Amino acid sequence: MRSVQDALTGEIFEEYAVLSVDELSRLCAVEPAYIVELVEEGVLSVTAVEAEQWRFAGTALRRARRALRLQRDLEINLAGVALALELMEELDALRRELAGRTAGAFREDLR
Amino acid sequence: MEFKDYYKVMGVARDATEAQIKQAYRKLARKYHPDVSKEKDAEARFKELGEAYEVLKSPEKRAAYDQLGRGPQPGENFRPPPDWGSGFEFSGAGDGASDRDYSEFFESLFGAARRGRGGFDPGRGDPTPGDAGRGLDHHAKVMLDLEASLQGGSRTFTLRVPEIDAEGHLSAKERVLNVQIPKGILSGQTIRLAGQGGSAGSGAAGDLYIEVDFQPHPLYRPDGRDLYLELPVAPWEAALGASVKVPTPGGLVDLKIPAGSRAATKLRLRGRGIPAAPPGDLYVVLQIALPPAGDEKAKAAYRALADAVPFNPRAHLGVSA
Numbered sequence: 001m002r003s004v005q006d007a008l009t010g011e012i013f014e015e016y017a018v019l020s021v022d023e024l025s026r027l028c029a030v031e032p033a034y035i036v037e038l039v040e041e042g043v044l045s046v047t048a049v050e051a052e053q054w055r056f057a058g059t060a061l062r063r064a065r066r067a068l069r070l071q072r073d074l075e076i077n078l079a080g081v082a083l084a085l086e087l088m089e090e091l092d093a094l095r096r097e098l099a100g101r102t103a104g105a106f107r108e109d110l111r
Numbered sequence: 112m113e114f115k116d117y118y119k120v121m122g123v124a125r126d127a128t129e130a131q132i133k134q135a136y137r138k139l140a141r142k143y144h145p146d147v148s149k150e151k152d153a154e155a156r157f158k159e160l161g162e163a164y165e166v167l168k169s170p171e172k173r174a175a176y177d178q179l180g181r182g183p184q185p186g187e188n189f190r191p192p193p194d195w196g197s198g199f200e201f202s203g204a205g206d207g208a209s210d211r212d213y214s215e216f217f218e219s220l221f222g223a224a225r226r227g228r229g230g231f232d233p234g235r236g237d238p239t240p241g242d243a244g245r246g247l248d249h250h251a252k253v254m255l256d257l258e259a260s261l262q263g264g265s266r267t268f269t270l271r272v273p274e275i276d277a278e279g280h281l282s283a284k285e286r287v288l289n290v291q292i293p294k295g296i297l298s299g300q301t302i303r304l305a306g307q308g309g310s311a312g313s314g315a316a317g318d319l320y321i322e323v324d325f326q327p328h329p330l331y332r333p334d335g336r337d338l339y340l341e342l343p344v345a346p347w348e349a350a351l352g353a354s355v356k357v358p359t360p361g362g363l364v365d366l367k368i369p370a371g372s373r374a375a376t377k378l379r380l381r382g383r384g385i386p387a388a389p390p391g392d393l394y395v396v397l398q399i400a401l402p403p404a405g406d407e408k409a410k411a412a413y414r415a416l417a418d419a420v421p422f423n424p425r426a427h428l429g430v431s432a
Contacts, residue, residue, distance in 0.1 A: 007265035007291040013301040013320065015388070027248060027320075062301060062322060065250065066146050073161070074140050088147065096334050 017058030018048075024056055028064050035064065041078040043067050043085060112215045117163035117176065125177070129168070136164040162217050172221060246317035247309035253321055255292065257328040260385055261360040263294035268321070290321070295387035297336055298325045330358060336391030338384045343400040344368055359383045359393055366395060374399045 025032040038044040039054070044064055048055040067081045076084065118125050121135045142148060143157040150156070166172045213221075251270045259266050268290060271283040290302065301320050308317025331338040342357060352370030356363050361383060368378075376397045384391025404410045423431065 007289045008304050008307065009291040010293065010302040010304040010321070012293045012296050013303040029247075058301070059299075061320070062299065069146055070144070073144055073157075075137065084147070096332070099332055
């Protein structure tokens, strides 16, 4: 066991990253064509076009990797992945809302 | 090492057909997939499931596994028999799903067949050409306390990193990392640590990407860069207005409750959410807390209020008080 080193300093990737298709595909370890498929299916959105090249926000990384894992592990096609991601986002939003309501109800019960 | 009953993991009979095994895998994979599941041990269960499926879906591996018989029971100390694997050729580990790290049990049986493979959750396939000589990027996921984002500071994480030994076996090694948390990081964002990924001999090391999610916080509920705080107030504070002390990430503040506030009223404290750029807001959500009618004095006060204030809380239901 080595001793704990000085803290490593990193950056928040999403705050600065602007990714090309090639960069995003390298980060996801997939062929660039797969990134194009994700865009065509509406899983990823292109945030800008520079010199006829697509640019993605840093948030695309996590989304693309999530899509990839779902497709690979659950053996579903891209349309299914797109639907699953949308439904999961909706579910997350509902869970957040519910968390607020139950917290309130719980506190009233305490009294 | 522990014997693993892959049939039990998948919930299928020992004579299950290939179709039944596939069906069981798909059903359980949807249930325990770490991206989908909210179950606490989802990640471990999914890994175990992937491993079981890897063995049972391949006729060669399944036959070899079955040959172990029912000798050792799950959880018992297990050693592969000396003649293990003779006559079987394990060739099926070709798809991306086999890039996970496996249990010691799996490695002892099938590890040698995976010689030379590696990579820590590299997604699908091999790195694209053009970055030969550069180490692989690693990706990890951590749960972070909200305070780390609110105040900054360093946190220590233990990550499992794959390592390929001289015999080509892939195993997970624990790596302890002390990371300075960027103040204002949000759930769903990623800390990039340059040069902390996989090494590649002479080439540049890859980077380490750490996905961050927040653990539940006792006071604040984060939503993007905003925070929500449930604030109980007494009926008279809501009705008459009041100034009350409220905790915020920056310390206690005095908050003015407007007269005539109702339950679930949201009061916004601008800029007092997560200190991102720009900072989020803190929403204080009012909850009306009822004082108990515990003694005669309190009961008398409630009765006096009932007498003094004509009030039908059920008017909108068309019911008279």
